Amino acid sequence: MAFRPGHDPSLRPGPSSRVLAVADSKVAEGVAVGGEPLHVGWIDDAPVFAARPTDGLPEDARGLRAVLAEGPEDFALAAGRAAQLLDWETTHAFCGRCGTASERSSAELTRVCPNCGLVTYPRISPAVIMAVRRGDEVLLARRAGLSLFWSVLAGFVDPGESLEQAVVREVEEEVGLQVDALEYVGSQPWPFPSQLMIGFRARYAGGELRIDETELAEAGWFRLDALPEIPPPYTIANRLILGR
Template sequence: MIEQQIIFPHDQPAYWIVFQRDQVVVLNQQTQVNVSTRRELLLDDAHFSDVLKVAEVDNLPCLVVDLGHESLPSEQHQTVSLRSVMMNSDARLFEALARAWQATLFLRTHRFCGQCGSRMQRIDWELATQCSRCSHRCYPRISPCVIVAIRKDKQILLAQGTRHTNGMYSTLAGFVESGETLEQAVHREVFEEVGIRVTNLRYFSSQPWPFPHSLMVGFLADYAGGEITPEPKEIADAKWFDADKLPLIPPTFSIAGHLIQHTLALINEQ
């Protein structure tokens, strides 16, 4: 549960997650969130007036400070991308960072009521905002997204998105549409993106993905028919790969990486 407006002693250690714009603020030479104290962060006291607690790791709280669009507090600070910080974090800090960014983004983007335009007020017993004029209440947005690893005999289907400029191939994924089940979304996305049919669909696992507020729901599936026909606006290339001839694939910290590794293990068991 996320706690708001935490008052925290100057010299008590914690995992401090500090955001500026869409990046993470760290002390120079650092590339990850480390244990530190309020004093060691070198931030003004005013920055600690609205602290969120999003998790606990190793019995230490994970606390969030949002600088918004303010300039960096000192030359001893630098910013690094959220993605790179997450890649340097273990699973527990990964989850804390994902939650921290989604909570921060929610509070930034819900300062005014979407129904009447009045200023929103924070609810102090849960992460929500409410309009004092029309009582419209908002909670953090979560966008479900399906992601699926597809197997055909001893091969796995991998695709390169049109935005993957680094040449990476991954599993297929797409957002769930209104009125659609997760399973329907998988079948639709696969057919729309590469023109094939799948069968034996089964749930694998899920992962919060803060780019910006997705919940990735992972599935495994088997090929059922059709010829690969990439949708040109979404897919630059897609093909079946042998387990020992894989292209550049996502790291294992991501659910895509987990899906690929699990599918390869199934192939090796055949």
């Protein structure tokens, strides 16, 4: 079973389709939905649609994080894309230039302003996430606030910045260290609400730990055989930390 993202504007839900109702970062199938369902791809040969539930979701609707953690993977990827696209439709319901209500394009996966013609593409916010290594140690930090996990550093890419520049800048800003020997590891869509996490490893190249206390509660070096509680296996953070 595999999820293939895509968009065919001519498709409408049929007997073999799957309609994912998404609201409040939860997802369910087989519930009443409102509006025109949005085609988001295929699971095997079955078209998959995203829509908002008419009367809310049932009590046993699964959270997107639980779906990502527990699978099945094809459903998790479909639900993540459905959630991202519905969030984009909600937050781009009006033209950002002239304020007119925007409309779903009948030709492609865009929203179009009927007044001024502005075309809006689905929004993705790229963020770099990086494991800094020093010998057999890895740099981990705990976010300010309620976070329980120790994890790698991460941050959004600025306009005009390369991914590599974002890695170097974020590490410098958050913990005051320099890094080099950047190596791309992989990426993960992260639908909370619309990030693409782009994972790197980097080598410690100098500096003393000095944390940005608005972002982080604490940071430190950990030996790989003595790690604290880290993010769960389905996250790219886990993969970066463990070197999988």
